[in-house]
Amino acid sequence: MCFAVCSLNLTAYPFHPTGDCIGHHRDKINDWDSFPSSRCCLNGLNVFTEALALHASDNDAIFLSEEKWNQCDGPFSNQKTVSITKCGFKGLHYGSSECSSLSLSSFKQSYPKQHYFVHSNCSLFGPAFEDNCLACVDAIRDAREHILTDLKMRDNSTLRGICGTAVVIAAAAEHVGDLQWTGDFYRCLPASEAEDPVAKALLAVLVAVFSVLLVIILIKYVARKRLPKLVEGKEIYAWSGLYRFSKSEIESAMNFSSRKVSLGAGSAGRVYKGILPSGQVVGIKHIYKTNASDTFTSEVEGLSRIRHPNLVCLFGCCVENKEQYLVYEYCSNGNLAQNLLKRDSILSWVKRVKILRDCANALRFLHSYPDGCIVHRDIKAKDVIMGKRPLSDFEDPRLNGDLNVEDFESILHIAVLCVAKSSKGRPPIDVVLQELDKVWMNTEVIMKARNEHSSATPQSKSKSKSLEVMEV
Structure with missing residues (x-):
């Protein structure tokens, strides 16, 4: 590979030769349920998409132009059988199809739901790798099929490969530099490989025969002895x-x-x-x-x-x-962490105070439950689910970056006390709720005064001392 010509950084994720490319070990597979290829070329596809993700994180475009992509078409020096042409990846350039024209920003804007599910399901693999991996590849497939349906091209196998690759690159671009995640992600992707149709047919026959034999055995067993009803506990x-x-x-x-x-x-x-x-x-x-x-x-x-x-x-x-x-x-608006991190909307200061007060109210209920104190022990932003109130409650005008200084300091003070190392320094939940109730009532009064002030002097941009705010 001539690295001086190719605009991709192929040294950040180097290609490693594999025995899958030697002799008769070139098993036919569908790379990521998209490209009819071989395990030998899957190794090359991993490297190219990793490099494209790195490029996209800096330039937004998911694919290179045809000219620049062709400049990367040359066999790897340590495995001559792998190249863009030999592996059938020629169509993975900008403008070759509707999917190849996607950018990171256009994917998020045009398919926000699919982007969210890919991001959330592929962001963590951890100890439960199999469950998380299956959720990740399902999210990638769903995004690909949704795009194909939107383009009315579900039966186009070539476009399916390009769309699937675009989604993989978009997912990888959000974790550039995280080697642990990258390793887990690319180890997970083979779970989406489609099997050979003949092999699937043979497997189906074997399963059918085995199932019939199993049914016969079970019928005979039940006829002799009635099975007891399962009791789980x-x-x-x-x-x-x-x-x-x-x-x-x-x-x-x-x-x-x-x-x-x-x-x-x-x-x-x-x-x-x-x-x-x-x-x-x-x-x-x-x-x-x-x-x-x-x-x-x-x-x-x-x-x-x-x-x-x-x-x-x-x-x-x-x-x-x-x-x-x-x-x-089911709560339709996600959790608090997701809402705080949204770029297209901002929770108003009033709602933030109300959420804090409602959380404290719920914790006090649990701590004083008649049948015994219930302690959460690990409450965090993602555990606060939003959507139990009508959706209209979250449709107020965007926050202009203002908050009340006095209230903010009061909340910050109580928050610091709540995370004290010693339990002796932590306030009981009744005290926390009492302080947040004060902030909530004060916030309502201030907002009412602000609205009245704005109505009385719509052209005035001055701020009353009683409405002192600080920008965040």
Whole structure:
């Protein structure tokens, strides 16, 4: 490869030769369920997309122009069988199709929902690699298919490859420089490879034959001895007010579309969007199998009886075949962390104060629960779910960067006390709520005064001393 001519930085993610390119070991696969190629060329595709992601992070454009892309077409010095032409990657240049004209910014603007799901599902792999990896490749496939549907080109296999590669590059561009994430991401992508049709047909026949034999064996066994009904545990009967879902009901709710829609993941499990037969939208948490059973039990016991306007409601659960699910009220506006990080909208100061007060109100309810104190222990911004109130509540004019100094200092003071190393220095939740109530009432008074002042003097740009603010 002539690095002096190619405008891509191919040294940041160097190509490593592989035995897949030697002799008769060139297995035919569909790279990332997109390109009919070989495992030998998959190694080259990884390097090229990593380099394109690095280039896109600086220049916004996902693909190079045809001229610049052709300048990168030369076999790698340590593996002559891999090049753009030999591997069928000639079409991966700007202007070759509708998908190749995408940029990072246009992908976010034109397909915000797909960008969000790719970003959230591919941002963390961690200990539960298999579950997170499957969610990631599903999000990439969904984004690709949505773009193809939008372009009315779902049957175009060439465009499918280009669109899929564009989504992969867009995902990788957000993590440039993070070698751990890059390694996990590219180790995950083979999970999306499509199998050879003949192999799939043979496998289907074998599965069918095995299934028939298994059914015959089961029928004979049941005829001799009636199987006892499975009981997952006595605890389930003590959880009042909960509906016990079957595994088939859970699967049906999660598979309301062509792909499962992942809403996010935590240390205990991954949450999917679901739709019940009644049409009600819910959030379904699939507990990781690696977690101890007490994680599931404690969460159900803690939430089965409590109801509060500032707490997400637990509707039911499922325990079947060692699989555990929790079915929650669905909140449409994401969590607080996502809303604080949004670039296209800003939470007003009034709403921020109200959210803090509502959180403190919910914590006080849990801490003083009649059946015993319930302690969260690890509350953070992503645990604060938004959407229990109508969507119109979040449609106020954008914050102009102003906040009240006195209130801000009061909140900051109480926040510092709450994270004191010693529990003796931390204020009880009643004191926290009392302080936030004061801030909330003060904020309402100030906002009312500000609105009256603005109505009385619409042309005036001066600020009253009682409305002292500081920019953030």
